[in-house]
Amino acid sequence: METPHVAVIIVSYNGLPIVQQCLPTVAQTKWENLQIVFVDNHSSDDSVGWVREHFPNIQILSNPDNWLFSRANNEAIRQTECDYVALLNNDVAVSDDWLEPLVKRAESSSRIAVLQPKILQFHRRSHFEYAGASGGFLDQLGYPLARGRIFEHTEEDVGQYDTSIGIDWASGAAMLLRRSALDDVGLLDEFFELHMEEIDLCWRLRRAGYKIEVVPESKVFHIGGATLSRTSHRKLYYNIRNNILMLYKNLPPVQFRAVFFQRVILDYSIGLAWLLTGKWRQSLAVLRGYLDAHKMKHHYSPPINAAALPSYRGRILLDYLLLRHRHFSDLPIKRLKNTPSSGNIQ
Template structure:
């Protein structure tokens, strides 16, 4: 008998999205399957609609809007599955999307997390921003995916259909082994939203688990359901949480080596926003640095002395994209990718997330 799976969908005042996407989740061909709606105190009647329309869906009602991290964490004790899927409320799934993910996890007990290939809901032959075909970090901690580098989204032509280890898997559709999650801990609620899944995947790698992309499974993501790209809070959380991600997971020596160059690149990003007539975005980056500095003491005692990491990019994705014109993942030089299972890194590797 297949292992039981629980799907958790956090939602807040998103009735139109639930009406569009939840029917496809309920139609998933997999047993035994449990679907949980974690309702963040919605006032639009969405929980009542789900209860009437899909009585098999378990509803967990939170007393207030706990956003993505706490909303998922508070729902997890209600999940009975051996595997747990964190699924955004704006993701449509085909009937057979779940079985390949579970099969990949069952085939290798060292895999702690896996994601499907994410394509756009409205343009289904193009990769979606949030996860593409699996995520990486560059040497300075900037995230990107196979199929999406910054704002360049590739057409899906099967170029990334190989199943492989990746640094991080998207929180939009993330299958987690419950045993691995119990070992490394839940989502970091101090992140509130954005980058929390990268932090979780890094913690999995640090404790010996692996993270995979399983392109045989495909889902379709609307995107922008929590914060639209134009909202300066998105820039704030992305910059703040990325700094916390690095400070938390890097050994102190590597952090001291990387941070000055990272700060310079972020200063250039703020200057670029100002020149483009987006002063609010530049101010959001400045606030992100201020608040990350204030928050970092909470992680000081738990920082690793040495750090294992997943596959990462030794180069700078910022310089590659903006100076060298490398707009696609496949344009990046293969020799610049490091996998922890390689026999040995270069004799003098550049500063990177695995250093210690």
């Protein structure tokens, strides 16, 4: 049987120091039929020259401008012919055997469209990393959470989330995608530009009947914050805007209106709190995110049916603030719906 062809795509913009740190680990990946594509978003730091000199076997795509995450990845995907596409952030380091468990699981069922490895912190490898941890979920209001990370709190990895289970979303920092599934539902939403685009893609795939899973046997290590820091008001703007657009795209109108009403109350309350504490940039980012989401809604048609709703049927913001839940395992198991697992949320 022929080994599946995997194309690993890494998008970078003025990230030479982290590319020098992480790309050599990707180049050591043990996989027979492997293509590595380095996509440069018009950097000015000679990233392309360094990659060309040190890794002549890596394919380089140089974009004429900074196409950001969605468009740059999409263009690279369109230029590859493969069975699977692996998206890696340029600040992700991998072990040499990270890919095999993902492909092995993908090959077990044609309905599995996306697989995520366990994502640990690069500088503190005993702890889960913010971007995906051990598999992502959405609560009923569309707020993301993950096994090993709730909002800013990341857990120590002691094997508590080593079960492979179905999830709502996989992190764009490190994910394996079935190419035929992308041909079926489309690529990353280029209107999103940055942030939430992988969650939206996973939701669209789930609505089409595909599965998203995490395979903790595979591990990668993420530096994080290479594009925008987690405290950046610009990052907050994209997260708010794109999250509201994602809900509009994937929830039937009646459910969207119910969720939107609750989100306005919660998000604007947080924005007001930021304003009262002098964080006016963050407060303005919330307002701009909502206004721009409203302006962009005309690009989309909401779905008719309610297939593939978020799996966590609670409100994670209230769980976090009022009940002080900091660990995924603290959450009530009865609230986790629609996701195949071994019978628990761990």
